[in-house]
Amino acid sequence: MYDFVVVGVGPPGARFARRAAEEGYDVLALEKGRIGEPLACSGHVSTDVWSFAGADARATLLQNEIYGARFHVRGPGSRAYPFYKREVVSNVIDRVGLDRHLAELASEAGADVRDGHTVTAITEYADHVEVTAKGPNGSEVHEAKMIAGCDGPRSRVRDALSLPEPAELLHGVLAFAEEPDHEDFVDVHLTPPRFFAWRIPRGEAGVEYGLAAPPGVEVNRHFEELIDGYEVDVSHRCSGAIPIGPPDRVTTRRGFLIGDAAAQTKPFTGGGILYGMTSADHAAREIDPDRPTTLAAYEHAWRTDLKRDIELGHQIRRAYSLPEPIQRVGLRALSGEIGVHMDRPSSFFSREHLRTMVSRFAP
Numbered sequence: 001m002y003d004f005v006v007v008g009v010g011p012p013g014a015r016f017a018r019r020a021a022e023e024g025y026d027v028l029a030l031e032k033g034r035i036g037e038p039l040a041c042s043g044h045v046s047t048d049v050w051s052f053a054g055a056d057a058r059a060t061l062l063q064n065e066i067y068g069a070r071f072h073v074r075g076p077g078s079r080a081y082p083f084y085k086r087e088v089v090s091n092v093i094d095r096v097g098l099d100r101h102l103a104e105l106a107s108e109a110g111a112d113v114r115d116g117h118t119v120t121a122i123t124e125y126a127d128h129v130e131v132t133a134k135g136p137n138g139s140e141v142h143e144a145k146m147i148a149g150c151d152g153p154r155s156r157v158r159d160a161l162s163l164p165e166p167a168e169l170l171h172g173v174l175a176f177a178e179e180p181d182h183e184d185f186v187d188v189h190l191t192p193p194r195f196f197a198w199r200i201p202r203g204e205a206g207v208e209y210g211l212a213a214p215p216g217v218e219v220n221r222h223f224e225e226l227i228d229g230y231e232v233d234v235s236h237r238c239s240g241a242i243p244i245g246p247p248d249r250v251t252t253r254r255g256f257l258i259g260d261a262a263a264q265t266k267p268f269t270g271g272g273i274l275y276g277m278t279s280a281d282h283a284a285r286e287i288d289p290d291r292p293t294t295l296a297a298y299e300h301a302w303r304t305d306l307k308r309d310i311e312l313g314h315q316i317r318r319a320y321s322l323p324e325p326i327q328r329v330g331l332r333a334l335s336g337e338i339g340v341h342m343d344r345p346s347s348f349f350s351r352e353h354l355r356t357m358v359s360r361f362a363p
Contacts, residue, residue, distance in 0.1 A: 012259030013150030167245025
């Protein structure tokens with residue numbers, strides 16, 4: 001019997017599998033397709049990613065360094081309100097490569113990582129969990145003391161364990177242009193209702209264009225308007241759901257969720273790579289598969305860590321729907337050099353950001 005079966009080997013699942021294996025637990029990690037595919041997530045992340053992937057991963061995964069963002073109330077060509085730092089704010093990375101690198105780290109730590117295994121059934125008992133997966137050699141039944149659902153916004157594990165769903169699922173669209181672009185700013189457009197669109201230069205890898213919005217919004221129409229505004233040809237289109245708003249509970253007696261399955265994402269961007277891996281670390285530290293009561297410690301730990309930033313993220317997102325004149329006033333007042341961390345809205349109240357704001361008005 002395994003200590004943990006991990007379903008889903010994206011960044012949160014791979015991180016948890018690695019950390020749990022390092023703690024000496026027997027871990028099986030299952031991914032339904034090829035690890036990293038299909039791509040359905042942006043590769044724009046904070047520099048904190050290297051604390052999880054390892055500094056040596058930069059040589060193969062880094063595509064571009066970003067110093068700031070230009071915000072637009074309207075589409076391409078409209079007035080820009082820049083927010084920036086004097087040092088690198090974020091990195092653009094090979095998103096598929098990141099997944100595969102993290103999975104390799106999990107394997108090296110001792111986890112049994114298998115791709116091409118689709119979980120078809122999950123049964124939770126008082127003392128263990130049974131997981132049925134269909135692989136290259138047919139169906140197999142695995143027993144484990146606990147199951148970790150790291151299988152994305154439409155989580156099969158979440159459904160099987162009758163856990164509540166995220167507050168909402170946004171519809172996101174990505175596409176890529178092949179012309180190299182080494183510019184060091186991203187562009188953010190507040191044109192789609194209740195969310196935004198973006199343009200991210202990826203160095204030699206080209207340019208990423210994306211847009212997300214809630215159900216009921218004509219996402220594809222708004223995305224075509226974005227592409228037409230930039231006058232580019234794009235390829236490799238993909239789409240996916242973006243979970244926003246963690247449910248009240250992400251654990252059962254023998255199961256728990258991490259990452260997009262638990263909606264551990266930033267409400268103001270939808271990004272979940274860093275929040276998911278941070279939560280995976282909390283899970284590995286707190287959960288003992290022989291003591292189901294430790295699941296409560298995981299619930300407490302990740303919520304305590306991320307609660308304030310998630311709450312502030314919801315407030316930032318509300319600003320996307322303010323009337324255009326108010327948006328312009330706010331962006332004009334706040335734009336310029338900042339001291340805010342892109343994953344932590346609470347850093348708006350940090351000494352670093354306060355010093356930066358004060359320095360703007362210094363003689």
